[in-house]
Amino acid sequence: MGRWSNADEQSMDKDQFDSSDCVCSFGMKLTWDINDPKLPQDTKQCDAFQEWTDGYVRYIYSSEDKNAQRHLSGWAMRNTNNHNCQILKKSCLGVVVCSRNCSLPDGSKLQLRPAICDKARQKQQKKLCPNCNSALELIPCRGHSGYPVTNFWRVDGKAIFFQAKGVHDHPRPESKSETEARRSAVKRRMSSPNFSQKRRLVEPEPGRYHDMAFPNIHQLTMEGPERFSIIAESNFPIQTQHYPPFQNTEPYKFPYDTHTAAAMADAPSSLQKPANHRLYMTCPPCGYDFAVPGYLGSGPYPTALYKDPSSPQTETEPNKSGSSLSAMPHGTSPLGSHERSYTESTGKHHGWKQILSKGAYGERGDYSQLPTNANHHYYNSDYPCRYTGPAPATPAALQTIITTTTKVSYQPCPKPSVVKYGENLYDVKGLSNCNSILEEASSNSYSDLKIPEDSGVIKSALSYQDTLPAKIERSENFEGYRYSSYSSNSYPERMSHPFRYDSGEY
DNA sequence: TGTTGCGGGCGGC
């Protein structure tokens, strides 16, 4: 594929940031918009497929890239009719969470992938949280000026052009690959001789994970293959990158490969927890802090936020200092589910930032070692990130992104908005390693008007870390990625909980 | 049963 050859995934993170040349996606280096009558034809390079794109980014994939061909995305994207058969448009559905935002014993959270089909989604939302039996609710994506983030795909020549508009203002749902993996895993389990026995152990109270031999299990079973993305602590599975589905055929040589492979042998499920831990560790509050100065303090979660006095559940988080933070007290909260969810998720991040500023987990240390993390606004606590606050739910939050409307990319937009976007959202100055990016972006043919999108480069570029783990764990065989959720960074933790995923969650 | 893509149609701006 492109600049990031699979051969050096291990060093990819470094390469991405050590070299200005690697900071931006190839697609971002060229001046084009998905709506342009003519797209760049001299695409000598292609970008490596990005599963979790976020922000105003552009990528140029090889037409041979299977994932690109399938228009895959980690986010739950549904087809949107834009009445343009040349350009496939998809909009984000958001994420499905527990209406009470309950926390599992280990502090993890459920973050389901919204069903793409309207019917299936409605059906999905009728189900109850496997942990607290509360209703599930859909947190809609409002990351694009109040509208769902949109992804555009266009095949032109020998390349597949991808352009994303908007910044996801919600936690990551379980990736499609994870969902599929879990389903297949469940099927396997169901058909396995040991299933009935295990099942007895777990089924008595499907919703009571406390009863489970391994409370830390990150995966729950609900009605079989039902997919649950349980994220420890944070609502942001952002770090949970397992991209099993990637069809990258290139061998990913990673220290953890063997481990993963071995683990996968038994574990059918795609677990995100590990990823989450990683999240917590490395992922700082991200969000529109800048836009809403007072928001952080007022948030329901921050440090204190997490601890809702009124919530008895808060105490249910036994094993993690951090996890307790995520306890959700909203049991009776009349708040709009969406709004509430947003605040929660965002607040949590704050909490994490504050609480974990020093990295309560060893993971963090490990994670921080990755240059990518340091630069990623999502993960780096040093940089403001969107998710800090209920960006989408609050007007203030919207203000920060409102300037970047769908048309921004291909239509001149008010500078003020653009500038604001860049300054606030990406804190360019703070990204020492990203300066080159901006410079590059600004130096290229794009006018400052396009900064918003280019700014996304930073994000996207930084987000490559996300893909790193994916690549590492990526496997053509879904079976292989059960543990893919473990990011390379979270590996340490994985080691510390060698059994939680294997033991019976089914 | 769910995903994906297509396309008609509607309403708001």
Place this chain on the structure above:
DNA sequence: GCCGCCCGCAACA
């Protein structure tokens, strides 16, 4: 006219 969104349909897994 553009856009978001709803709906239905068909192919596919």
